[in-house]
Amino acid sequence: MSAEDSSWRTPEMENFHTRFSAWTPFSNKSLNRQLFQERVALTSHWFDLWTNKQRQEFLFAIFLRCTKSQLRFVQDWFSERMQVAKVDFSTVLPRFISLYIFSFLSPKDLCAAAQVSWPWKFLTEQDCLWMPKCVKFGWFLPYTPTDNEYGAWKRHYVACVSHLDWLTPREAAAIYGTLNEPKTEDEELLERQREKCLRKRIWEEIALRNKELFKVRPPWVSGTCCSSVLKPRRQPRLSQTVRERVGSHEALEKQLVLTSLEILPKRSNISGSHSYPLLSKKYWHGVHKNDDSSSYALRPHFILISSRIPAYEMVVESVKAGVVSVVYEHSVTLESLLYLIEKALDGRKAQSMGIFSDGDSREINLLQGYKIGVKNLLRPEVRDFWEKLGSYVATEEEGGHVDFFVPLGASVLSDWLGSQWGKAPSSIYFCEAKLQTWSSFADFLEETLKTVRKQLYPLFKELQKSISGRMIGQFMFDTMGMTNILNNQETAQALADRLMELSKEDSERILQKDSAEKRTRVVRELLQSERKYVQMLEIVRDVYFAPLKAALSSNRAILSAANIQILFSDILQILSLNRQFLDNLRDRLQEWSPAHCVGEIVTKFGSQLNTYTNFFNNYPVILKTIEKCREMIPAFRTFLKRHDKTIVTKMLSLPELLLYPSRRFEEYLNLLYAVRLHTPAEHVDRGDLTTAIDQIKKYKSYIDQMKQNINMKDHLSDIQRIIWGCPTLSEVNRYLIRVQDVAQLHCCDEEISFSLRLYEHIHDLSLFLFNDALLVSSRGTSHTPFERTSKTTYQFIASVALHRLLIENIPDSKYVKNAFILQGPKYKWICATEVEDEKFLWLSVLRNAIKSSMEK
Secondary structure: OOHHHHHOOOHHHHHOOEOOOOOOEOOOHHHHHHHHHHHHHHHHHHHHHOOHHHHHHHHHHHHHHOOHHHHHHHHHHHHHHOOOOOOOHHHHOOHHHHHHHHOOOOHHHHHHHOOOOHHHHHHHOOHHHHHHHHHHOOOOOOOOOOOOOOOHHHHHHHHHHHOOOOOOHHHHHHHHOOOOOOOOHHHHHHHHHHHHHHHHHHHHHHHHHHHHHHHOOOOOOOOOOOOOOOOHHHHHHHHHHHHHHHOOOHHHHHHHHHHHHHOOOOOOOOOOOOOOOOOOOOOEEEEEEOOOOOOOOOOOEEEEEEOOOOOHHHHHHOEOOOEEEEEEOOOOOHHHHHHHHHHHHOOOOEOEEEEEOEEOOOEEEEEOOEEEEOOOOOOHHHHHHHHHHHHOEOOOOOOOEEEEEOOOOOOOOOOOOOOOOOOOOHHHHEOHHHHHHHHHHHHHHHHHHHHHHHHHHHHHHHHHHHHHHHHHHHHHHHHHHHHHHHHOHHHHHHHHHHHHHHHHHHHHHHHHHHHHHHHHHHHHHHHHHHHHHHHHHHHHHHHHHHHHHHHHHOOOOOOOHHHHHHHHHHHHHHHHHHHHHHHHHHHHHHOOOOOOOOHHHHHHHHOOOHHHHHHHHHHHHHHHHHHHHHHHOHHHHHHHHHHOOOOOOOOOOHHHHOOHHHHHHHHHHHHHHHHHHOOOOOOOHHHHHHHHHHHHHHHHHHHHHHHHHHHHHHHHHHHHHHEEOOOOOOOOOOOEEEEEEEEEEEEOOOOOOHHHOOEEEEEEEEEEEEOOEEEEEEEEEEEOOOOOOEEEEEEEEEEEEHHHOEEEEEOOOOOOOOEEEEEOOOOEEEEEOOOHHHHHHHHHHHHHHHHHHHHO
16 A cells, blocks of 8 residues: 555544454444444344354353353353252262262162162172162172172162071961970979979089090090199199100000090080081082071072092082082992081072982992982982981972983983972083083093093903913912922913913013114104203293393394393203203114113213202292392383294293203103103113113202292291291291191189189281291271172281290180190180181191101
8 A cells, every 4th residue: 555545544434443253343342332232132143043053162162262260151151040950979979979868778778779860770789788778688699790780789688588488477476386385383494394304414524524534535635634734833733744745655645646636526426416527628529508608597508529530620610609519429428428418508408409420220320339220229328318318308399300310321411300499400500511521621631531441451461361370380389399399290280381371471572672663753742842842942042032032142232241141051051951952862772772771871961960059049039030120120011921832832932942951850850750660670771771760850859949948938938927026937847837826815813723713805816827927917897888708917026936835725614725835935715716627627736846856
């Protein structure tokens, strides 16, 4: 624009100068207000013509351009003109406050609240609300809900409530009788006399039992008067008695222990009608309760599984949740089997019972010596067994039934005879998919066994002929005598010829011919296994050592030279040694014949095992170095993540590959034993093989000792870590023997006799028995909110050397059971176990440990 054009502008024209827009003057306020109102009206007219979506987009664009103060103005305008009268507190308050509010509702109100809205339904079905209501009545879930599962406790509560037995007062009176009925004077007098006689009889039995216990006491009882032994004035006599008892003869000690075992009271069942023998751990395979519930309102299903069936572990794993399963040994008795069933049911009746055992369609091989069939079903002991077994199952009117599973006679999942429940009995107890897997696996095992029997039958038949020939010859020599045989030269010659045929033809033909062939096979197996072992060591060299060494040489080091030396120097020396051993075996097998020897090669290898010694001594350092470098060096962590558990490494990591040297010596022993077994006694290689086996066996014992020391050290470290305030436990040749949980008691008055003393439970203790000391710690239990599991904590109290520990038994009375006294130089503890067996076992083990400690 030229100067002439700008010269004619006046101040009035300047008033119309615009800001931000040619149509909005900033100096003339009246004109500015007029134009603003016109544009607002125009925008409002456009806003009325727009659709709902267009209006929302316009408002969104406007709100994005607003400042915080302008947005606050909009919020205040809405709060003044549109006040909120009702709001869902569960959407405003934090979730834990909403759950706390809902926790005051009853189960019926919670179910009603769940129908209000989806947020309320989600909150009112939380397990933290329903679990206390179930636990209050003793209803526990038979499984642990997953992290993403909710509503399990509510469903369990509804199921338990729906199965409750409700009785009216009249029905309860008809079944259980009326309480607090008035009695006549004669009835009350007769009842008092009966109670008096019963009380007198009980006291007589108690006095008789205490008298028997006083005559033959356990070996840890010291003096005649137990109360006065622990007083300071009598303490020297007690220690002297302990020393005399420790130095007693082993035969007398054994006799006392056996006598104390014989006087232990026998166990009786719940009904008290019969006493079943206790089962040792050899015959106890375990009671598997998949239902943790302590509620007896629901009758569980029960399955009895024989350990004789093939792969019975898979059958146990296929049992459904809520079904009580018992695995029993085939060699137990009928009474022991009933004891197992009774202990598993724990006073309850089973809704149904299944017996999973081998047999066929004609008889069931239930136990050793008891094949249940038509012929022996009416025998007294068998009939008594079935009658007692039937008493543990609900009656037929209540839907109770007994199912028999004979897997080797027919398919477990086939059709069933007399099925009245609408489904196969196997679906009641087992997960059918898992049971089908077991069935296929069992069929495969049977086919494999048939093939093995077919191949071994000729060998066993020839061996039977040889043994029978030798038995005939021995019988003839024992009955006829040498004189009669010499007089009958023809008979002697015939017997000699026959025995020679049976012994030489069979043994020489089988042993000489087959031994050479089997010896060759075993040596080839040794070569093949050594080749695989060397390949695993080469994986460590090629996949891990070579790249790390190359990165170090290229100035892009992942690990330092010192760490690489620590990790791989010993394993590379082992690789070099076994590579040489493999080459020697390969050269010998190329020109192999029955006369060749392999023992000298193994003996030479066994004389160079110092290389392995260096590796095993540094093995803990190697593993710690790997862990430390993985934590502190990101490049090494990435390197391991890229190379561990790949196809090249056989899906193994570096620590797993380093396990192979320790496992290899077990394979060496097995293979060398097989080579020596098929090597004749007169063979030249026999002596070298024996020497090689001794070398490998000696070195394997060294490895086992190292493993045992490391495990014992880790065990002591774990104990020291869990006990708060525990001193250092790691000492040479120290190991843990037993841990016993006891209750610490306090006697109110120690001046009176034991039978009248009163005790109170003051603490829970845990006794850690080592081979040289006894560690005493207090035991506490802490619970986590909304969790069923608890955590046990330990606090160190004292440690007493075993040779300074005094023990005394406390006889059972009506005020205390299973109690004993432990006294050290400074402390004394009155302890009690839960059951009598624990007390006897603990004191026996403690006494033996004290004896061993004092003999050192």
